[in-house]
Amino acid sequence: MGRLQDLFALLWADYSAINTQVTPIHDVLERRGETLINDHVAFRTFAYPGLDIASMAAPFVALGYKVAGKYDFPEKKLDAAHFEHPEDGWPKVFISQLRLRELSLGAQSILQGLINQIPSGFTARWDWCAGGRPWVPDFASYEALERESDYAAWMAAFGFRANHFTVLVNALKTFPDLQSLNLFLKAEGFPLNAAGGEIKGSPDIFLEQSSTLAGEADVAFRDGMHRIPGCYYEFARRFPMPDGKVFQGFNSKSADKIFESTHRRSG
Numbered sequence: 001m002g003r004l005q006d007l008f009a010l011l012w013a014d015y016s017a018i019n020t021q022v023t024p025i026h027d028v029l030e031r032r033g034e035t036l037i038n039d040h041v042a043f044r045t046f047a048y049p050g051l052d053i054a055s056m057a058a059p060f061v062a063l064g065y066k067v068a069g070k071y072d073f074p075e076k077k078l079d080a081a082h083f084e085h086p087e088d089g090w091p092k093v094f095i096s097q098l099r100l101r102e103l104s105l106g107a108q109s110i111l112q113g114l115i116n117q118i119p120s121g122f123t124a125r126w127d128w129c130a131g132g133r134p135w136v137p138d139f140a141s142y143e144a145l146e147r148e149s150d151y152a153a154w155m156a157a158f159g160f161r162a163n164h165f166t167v168l169v170n171a172l173k174t175f176p177d178l179q180s181l182n183l184f185l186k187a188e189g190f191p192l193n194a195a196g197g198e199i200k201g202s203p204d205i206f207l208e209q210s211s212t213l214a215g216e217a218d219v220a221f222r223d224g225m226h227r228i229p230g231c232y233y234e235f236a237r238r239f240p241m242p243d244g245k246v247f248q249g250f251n252s253k254s255a256d257k258i259f260e261s262t263h264r265r266s267g
């Protein structure tokens with residue numbers, strides 16, 4: 001399982017470099033004596049041959065992961081699937097894909113232009129899900145995409161990498177619930193995504209989630225550097241189902257709002 005460990009280490013190094021909130025959040029929680037467990041790592045991609053969920057999941061599946069849930073986000077024009085590893089200790093992998101054909105022709109043509117820039121051999125790398133952005137967008141295209149799909153704009157700017165890691169709140173010893181963790185994070189100066197309420201979900205769907213607002217990152221565009229929202233950090237509390245087993249899936253209604261954590265704060 002060394003390869004799996006290496007892949008998650010690579011994804012984490014890249015993610016924590018882009019999201020400058022991650023290391024400070026880790027530090028303040030560890031200073032309280034917490035050990036952080038990852039609930040899931042989330043990826044974004046396109047419904048496009050060779051780039052779709054199945055293609056991106058391939059290295060995880062080759063290393064033992066199995067599909068454990070499928071989801072539809074009609075408003076965001078996304079399909080998603082989550083994968084679990086049969087051995088304890090590995091995070092779930094959540095991959096969503098943007099249904100390009102449901103976008104305007106203008107957005108489709110911008111995204112096709114980016115996909116056309118992918119160097120041959122890029123997706124032949126076993127770890128291309130951590131390969132970063134294999135194209136250079138211009139800022140006007142980013143802004144055009146942003147007006148239509150925040151998800152598409154994020155993909156154009158950041159490409160293939162972890163969109164977020166997620167702290168499993170159940171494994172924290174000094175926070176009885178997600179509310180108390182949220183209060184602590186805000187007091188420490190980390191703004192949370194309040195779209196749809198800070199806590200998405202509820203015990204009756206067996207899942208509560210919150211997330212930081214994506215920190216700003218300096219990103220290179222064809223016409224220079226621009227400061228835009230990067231990645232966010234997520235927090236998940238899971239509840240037991242009537243059969244006593246802790247729910248391991250996701251809920252499309254609450255995840256819909258979590259996707260908005262990469263919106264620009266100005267609106």
Ligand code: NI
Nearest residue numbers: 040042166234
């Ligand atoms: Ni998530």
